[in-house]
Amino acid sequence: MIPKEEFDRIPYLPTMGQFVDWFTKEYASMPALSDAVNTINYEELGHRVARRRAFIEGLGLPKGSHIAIFDRNSQDAIELFLAVTSAGYVAMNFPSALPEMAIVGSCMKFDIAAIFVREEFMPLTGKLQGVKVLPAASIAETEAPSAQIDPESPAAIFFTGGTTGQPKGAVLSHRALMRGNYNAVFKPGKVIGVHRYIAILPLSHVFGLIAGTMGCFYTGNLIYTCEDMKATIGKLPVLKPTVLVIVPGICDILSGLVKMYGPQFLGGSLRMIIAGAANVPPRLVDIFTKLGVEFCFGYGLTEGANLTSANANAVEKPTSIGKVYPGQETKVVDGELWIKGDNVFSGYYKDPEKTAAALTPDGWLRTGDLVHFDEEGFLYITGRIKNLIILANGENVSPETLEEPFYADPCVRDAMVKEDEFNGRQVIAIEILPFMPAFDGKPWEEVEAYMNALVKKVNATLPSTHQIVKVTVRTEDFKRTGSMKVSRI
Known part of the structure; x- marks a missing residue:
C-alpha cells in the first residue's frame, strides 16, 4: 500500500470532473501518457482533455447523452473517456473486436447518441443510423471546463456477463467509478510518480480501465498506451515497466517468453504483477516470485466497480483473494457474498428484472459468488451460484x-x-x-x-x-x- 504520508495527499473525489481537474494540477509536470515515442505530462493531458470536452460540447447533445468509444488502448481512447465523463456525458467503451452487427445492436440497445471511432474501424460503422460517427482523433482548438456533476448521475456503462450469458450494460455512477479509482490507491506497491504501467488490458473491461489506467492517474504514474498487445509485449525490454496489471493468460505468455529469452525480457525493472479477472495458478506465482517479482491478485466485479479485495500475501495464502478494501460492507448470506458501498453499481441499463435480481431494495449487491472468510479475514471463493x-x-x-x-x-x-x-x-x-x-x-x-x-x-x-x-x-x-x-x- 502507498505510504501514509503520500496517501494523505490523495483525496477521495466523487466525480470524474473533479478527478481530472485535480490530477492536472497535482502532478502537472510529471509524465502521464506515452506511446513509447511521444510523452505528455499531466498538465498537457488536462489541456488535451479540455479541448476534447470543447469538441464534444460542440456536438449539441443533451447532458447525460451516451457516447461510445470504439478504439484500441490508444491515447485518443483514454483522453476521450476522461473528456466524455468529465463533461457530464455517459461513456461506453466498445471492445475493439466487436463485429459490425454487434456495433449496430449495441448502439441501439444502449441508446448511443455519438460514437468516436478509430480510423481503421470506420468501415464497421457504415450501417449505423441516427448516431453521430466521429473520428477518435477529434479535438477542438479551444478548451471547455469540467462540468458540475451530480455524483449519483451515470458516468459509464460497461459490458458485463460474458462468461455465462448475453452481455448486459452495468451502469456505474460517478461516485461508484471514482470509488473504484480511489480503491486502486490501496493496491500494494503504489507510490506517487515512481511507476511505469502499460494499459495492456481492454479499456472496455472494468479491470483494465480502473486498475490498469484510471487508478494509476490517482498516484501520478506514467502509463504506456497499448494499441497492439503482441507488439507491446515485444517492447517490454525497452519500456521497462515496473508494474503490470494483467490477467493470468498474459502471465502464462510472459512466463513462456522468460523461459525462452531469460528474465531480461521483462525489462529489468518489473517489481509487481497485479493479476485478476480469472484464477491465478500457483505455478505462476512461484515462477515470478523466483524472479523477484511480487504477485498481487484479488477479486472484483463490474457491478462493484472492479476492486473488492486484494491479496498482497500471495506466497503464504495463494488461494485467497485477499482482504476487503475499505469503504465497503460485506456479509455472507447462504454462502453468497453480498457487498454494499459507494462502489456498487446503479443497475443494468433498461433491465429492471436483472437489476432486481442483483440488487436488494436496501442496496446490497448479490455477487453470485460463494465464499468464506478465514480467521484472519482473508476471503476465499469456492464457486459461482449459477455454475x-x-x-x-x-x-x-x-x-x-x-x-x-x-x-x-x-x-x-x-x-x-x-x-x-x-x-x-x-x-x-x-x-x-x-x-x-x-x-x-x-x-x-x-x-x-x-x-x-x-x-x-x-x-x-x-x-x-x-x-x-x-x-x-x-x-x-x-x-x-x-x-x-x-x-x-
Missing part, C-alpha cells in the same frame, strides 16, 4: 472447487469442470488444457496419461458422488471472454 451442478440426489457441487487441485498442478494451464452425460446418465466431466512447456516435448500419449493419472489422484480425495467420470485433454485453447477467462457457454 453449480445439481446432482441426481439433489446435492449441489461447485465446479470451481473441483477445479482447484488441477490449477495447483504445474502441468495444467486451465481446467473446466461441467455436467455431462455418459452411458445415458448424468456425470461430472472435466476438460483440461495442459501447460505444454512443462512436458518439454514429450509425446502426446504421455501428456494424456499424466492428466488421466491426475484425475485419478484427485478422485481419490473426493466423495463417491463427486467423482470426475469423463475426461477430455484439450489440444486447443478454450473459448475465452474478452478478459481471457474460460467461457462456460
Whole structure:
C-alpha cells in the first residue's frame, strides 16, 4: 500500500470532473501518457482533455447523452473517456473486436447518441443510423471546463456477463467509478510518480480501465498506451515497466517468453504483477516470485466497480483473494457474498428484472459468488451460484472447487469442470488444457496419461458422488471472454 504520508495527499473525489481537474494540477509536470515515442505530462493531458470536452460540447447533445468509444488502448481512447465523463456525458467503451452487427445492436440497445471511432474501424460503422460517427482523433482548438456533476448521475456503462450469458450494460455512477479509482490507491506497491504501467488490458473491461489506467492517474504514474498487445509485449525490454496489471493468460505468455529469452525480457525493472479477472495458478506465482517479482491478485466485479479485495500475501495464502478494501460492507448470506458501498453499481441499463435480481431494495449487491472468510479475514471463493451442478440426489457441487487441485498442478494451464452425460446418465466431466512447456516435448500419449493419472489422484480425495467420470485433454485453447477467462457457454 502507498505510504501514509503520500496517501494523505490523495483525496477521495466523487466525480470524474473533479478527478481530472485535480490530477492536472497535482502532478502537472510529471509524465502521464506515452506511446513509447511521444510523452505528455499531466498538465498537457488536462489541456488535451479540455479541448476534447470543447469538441464534444460542440456536438449539441443533451447532458447525460451516451457516447461510445470504439478504439484500441490508444491515447485518443483514454483522453476521450476522461473528456466524455468529465463533461457530464455517459461513456461506453466498445471492445475493439466487436463485429459490425454487434456495433449496430449495441448502439441501439444502449441508446448511443455519438460514437468516436478509430480510423481503421470506420468501415464497421457504415450501417449505423441516427448516431453521430466521429473520428477518435477529434479535438477542438479551444478548451471547455469540467462540468458540475451530480455524483449519483451515470458516468459509464460497461459490458458485463460474458462468461455465462448475453452481455448486459452495468451502469456505474460517478461516485461508484471514482470509488473504484480511489480503491486502486490501496493496491500494494503504489507510490506517487515512481511507476511505469502499460494499459495492456481492454479499456472496455472494468479491470483494465480502473486498475490498469484510471487508478494509476490517482498516484501520478506514467502509463504506456497499448494499441497492439503482441507488439507491446515485444517492447517490454525497452519500456521497462515496473508494474503490470494483467490477467493470468498474459502471465502464462510472459512466463513462456522468460523461459525462452531469460528474465531480461521483462525489462529489468518489473517489481509487481497485479493479476485478476480469472484464477491465478500457483505455478505462476512461484515462477515470478523466483524472479523477484511480487504477485498481487484479488477479486472484483463490474457491478462493484472492479476492486473488492486484494491479496498482497500471495506466497503464504495463494488461494485467497485477499482482504476487503475499505469503504465497503460485506456479509455472507447462504454462502453468497453480498457487498454494499459507494462502489456498487446503479443497475443494468433498461433491465429492471436483472437489476432486481442483483440488487436488494436496501442496496446490497448479490455477487453470485460463494465464499468464506478465514480467521484472519482473508476471503476465499469456492464457486459461482449459477455454475453449480445439481446432482441426481439433489446435492449441489461447485465446479470451481473441483477445479482447484488441477490449477495447483504445474502441468495444467486451465481446467473446466461441467455436467455431462455418459452411458445415458448424468456425470461430472472435466476438460483440461495442459501447460505444454512443462512436458518439454514429450509425446502426446504421455501428456494424456499424466492428466488421466491426475484425475485419478484427485478422485481419490473426493466423495463417491463427486467423482470426475469423463475426461477430455484439450489440444486447443478454450473459448475465452474478452478478459481471457474460460467461457462456460
